[in-house]
Amino acid sequence: MASKTETRTRKANSPKVRPQTRAPAEVKSDDPLYLQVVRALKDEIVSGVHPVGSQLPTEEELCERFSVSRYTVREALRRLREDNLVSSRQGAGTIVVPPRPADSFVHEVMSINDLVAFATGVRFAIDAIEMIVVDAKLAARLGIASGEEWLSVRGLRHTDGNEFPICWTEVYINREFAAVGRLLQRHTGPIFHLIEDLFGQSIVEVHQDIAAALISPELAGGLKVKPGTTALEVQRTYKLATGKIAQVAINTHPAARFRHSMTMRRVKG
Template sequence: MVNVLGQQPRYMQLAQTLINEIQGGRFPVGSTIPTEFELCEQFGASRSTVREAVKQLVQLGMVVRQAGVGTTVKATSAEGSYRQVMQQLSDLHRYTADTALHLLKQETVEIDDPSLCTMLEAKPGETWLRLKGVRRSPESVDPICYTEVYIQPAFRSLTGFEDAPHTPIYSLIERQFGEQIAQVQQEIKAVALPADVARMVNAKARAPALWLSRRYLNRRGEIVEVAISIHPAERFSYSETFQRGWTGA
């Protein structure tokens, strides 16, 4: 079952209702769902809210928009690759709710590699908790990515992640240590899939991949956690919406 809920805004709730109705047979494959105007009336929602809700279904590959035809149901489940839609921090909760982290190894490691020291803003010799695992999605037979998580020394006694594959690591840190994440810095780049990672995710070595890192900072601007994921290109796509924040002439 496709589920896009969590702590979500109104448009995500509407999207989940439409998904449920498609999967329940109200709108079979090949049929069209109501127009934006009709959905606005049915849900008592604004047009922008309805438009965003339908957009989620388009991004999941469940419907397709066609000029002069309307919005047609294409499938009753999401496409095989995982598409992450990021518009706000709460969307990270949806990512972990939709997928599961399967832990392969946990260890404390001494940080001495210069590039890793720079990424973690760590001093050589610091001992961080490192988690290694693969993340899976119900819509994909193979793992969607390999993930390494580095947790700052003050929180290296963190527990509970083994039994909470759908819970964000930073949420566990907040609960257990009274810390609060104020900012997430994200970087994405194209890479060739390393051979050791390829074996873990059942993919071809040197195939195109996306390397994604997230650095979680507290209110003092200190790094609490760094997560690095490598995704085979065909199993993951990323969508982000930018709102205009300036006044044009």
């Protein structure tokens, strides 16, 4: 609910916009304040006032510009993120991002915390959970010793509203932490969090490799693509402070449905 101050502002006039190279689209005074801010900023993004890669004004600057509360500005920015027009990161502000095809899945990673957002934003439909003995071929693939027992978890990942799975996932968990397996069927979120919570451990490093691959006949049906379709394999190795590997995850994405996004900034020093 808008504050009394915001209600008076809304009755008086629509958001005040400082002169730009192109005026924002007209807004209706009876619309919620956050939608008025959304429309003004969206028009500026589309018209090039805020080009791709540029940073939007700060929350404080937007509050002053539109004469609204910080809550209203945050709700407007949330809506712009949902429309895939901007990306917000703590300490980096809100950045205008390039448009993407409606059927593609964008995974943005800059920290281990971003992996949490990835895992909570998709549903893992587990197909199989079992203890396996790592053979030489799998050992070479995962970078672990052969002959050891690891917990294997396999299945498809989905996002709401999309009929196609985003990837096939294989997770291999060190036998020392295999007890998490009994919780996985009703667990949502990242598996490595279970390891941390149940065993008092802390994942301090995640090494990621992305490689081109072809989708095998065994995976083609579940991913709803033809065998031999180009794919991207995203492999992540999760390590403890001791250097021990706690978990290895491999996500196989049909290439046409996946784009990896990463922002790099120059560090002074």
